[in-house]
Amino acid sequence: MAKPILTWVFPLLLAVLLRLISAVIGGRRSRKKAAGFFHPYTNDGGGGERVLWCAVKAIQEQSPDLECVIYTGDHDASPETLNSRAIDRFGVKLLFPPQVVHLYKRKWVEETTYPRFTMIGQSLGSVYLSWEALRKFTPLYYVDTSGYAFTYPIARIFGCKVICYTHYPTISLDMLSRVSSQSSMYNNDALIAKSALLSRCKIFYYWIFSWMYGLVGSCAHLAMVNSSWTRSHIEELWGIPARTKRVYPPCDTSGLQKLPLERPTVPPKIISVAQFRPEKAHPLQLEAFALAVKNLDSELPRPILQFVGSCRNEADDKRLQNLKDQAIALKVDDNVEFHKNVMYSELVRLLGGAVAGIHSMIDEHFGISVVEYMAAGAIPIAHRSAGPMMDIVLPEEGMPTGFLAQDVQEYADAIVRIIKMTDAERLEMATAARKRASKFSEQRFYEDFKTSIRPILSRSS
Incomplete structure (x- = not known):
């Protein structure tokens, strides 16, 4: 019985592997001199979106010949609408409109897709979404402004320099502490908080996830963080203090x-x-x-x-x-x-x-x-x-x-x-x-951001 199964399983796995290798090789060969910004939600209206547009502007000012591309799951987004949005919602005037790569697998990073084990679900889903993004367009620089650290190894496989701006760690030592003390919060269900057994299971889950998070985060060539608190956690989890820079976010x-x-x-x-x-x-x-x-x-x-x-x-x-x-x-x-x-x-x-x-x-x-x-x-x-x-x-x-x-x-x-x-x-x-x-200030952000990315851009030029 096993022999017939092996006769079709191995060829199938080999075909899938060869297709993946072919996609990566094709992506590496077709890499464009561009900065690709992985930001699946370009209409969230929060501080993260302001960072996105200011980061785009900073790179445009630093390297005017570098094309800027936005990976977004908002299907109505276009270079013109995103350019207008940056001005209308945040007062950020880009040097020129960014190009747009539409993503159609965004449901895999939505929290509603994962009623349980949301963190690991969204993180693994982001791997699939980044694969879609990089197959469609492979840039020289992969810039993550949304905190999807699990996409960094994929970007490295495609030959990209990985730059990230991390607003907060996906998991922190504080989160582990709260679960250990059985404190109920928005990220720790009251049912789990009341149960010592479930809390221990969740601590194990968090420990495994934090190890994985540290592994993928260490793939970043440059990790910019937005505060002293975030820097302390990222340095502890990712273990790349020399590549971690504090850049306060742009405030108007x-x-x-x-x-x-x-x-x-x-x-x-x-x-x-x-x-x-x-x-x-x-x-x-x-x-x-x-x-x-x-x-x-x-x-x-x-x-x-x-x-x-x-x-x-x-x-x-x-x-x-x-x-x-x-x-x-x-x-x-x-x-x-x-x-x-x-x-x-x-x-x-x-x-x-x-x-x-x-x-x-x-x-x-x-x-x-x-x-x-x-x-x-x-x-x-x-x-x-x-x-x-x-x-x-x-x-x-x-x-x-x-x-x-x-x-x-x-x-x-x-x-x-x-x-x-x-x-x-x-x-x-x-x-x-x-x-x-x-x-x-916004000007302070531009100065610090450009100072941080300059060594990477100059080494790759």
Whole structure:
């Protein structure tokens, strides 16, 4: 019985192997002098997309003769629409429109495809997606701006120089710690957190995954990271400290710093800028806001909370609707506004009218929105962890630049403190925060990014 099976299994495996080898050889031979940006979602509207367009512009400025190509799963994307999007949504004017390579296997990196074992599923799915991308167009430089580290060995096989900009590690030592302590969070189901056996199984799964993640990450020729927190984790996991560079993400500090610091404070507006994703912890913000409103003295003006963010898919839309329902349940719906998928000009207008900006993601790798608050003149209330704590909300020339909080009570207290500030006190803190924000400007990103990639581009020219 085994012999008949072997007669067709071996030829089939050999045929598949030969086809793979042929595809790789063909890709290597047809490599173009180009930088291919692997960014399957070019319409997510977040800080990651801003990094993409600024990275494209930086490479165009550094090597004008280098063609820039975007690998995207957005089928309506074209050079013209992406060029317009960079300007309209982020104020980034590219030197020339990028070329587009459409991907049709993006479902393999979508979290909905993997109800369980999501990390490993999406990571292995990205391998398949990158294979599609590199077979269609093989560049000299493969640039990943979305954190798909499992694609790096594939790019190396195709003969590409691998450059990545990592916003956060797919798995971190903090995640392992939370599972070990059986803490329930958005990435650790309550059922698992309550079970010692399931927690041990998940720790083993995380340990295997972290080993694999370190192996594929070490394939990068250059790993740029966005914060001190991210750098510490990537250096530990990937083991390539000499090839790891901290490049703070581009924040629109120059444009936002033109907004006047003096602004109407009745009613005081508190802005929250973040995609409607589970890790952004919007429900905590609503609870804190409701508590702050309850604790305010009757003679003080009632504040307004403005949620501003983008929705990537149906799940995000559902989260947004849940927030609206929560606002009604907390009886603050008259004081809460929701702004979905706004244009960049509208975002600037909203930031210019806010006295404070709220952020509540635990272990936010950097926190572009926090910097934007500070540059715009809105006093930040950020989570006391990772990027905001280590890099951003730090004293400037001895002056405090904002507040750090961890739970509902601390956020509510910070909101009340800002509302109770005199105009002079608010302006003093806002001025210090704006000065601190200038350290994370878009121009600083361009300079640091080009400094980091220059040795690789010069060696390959």
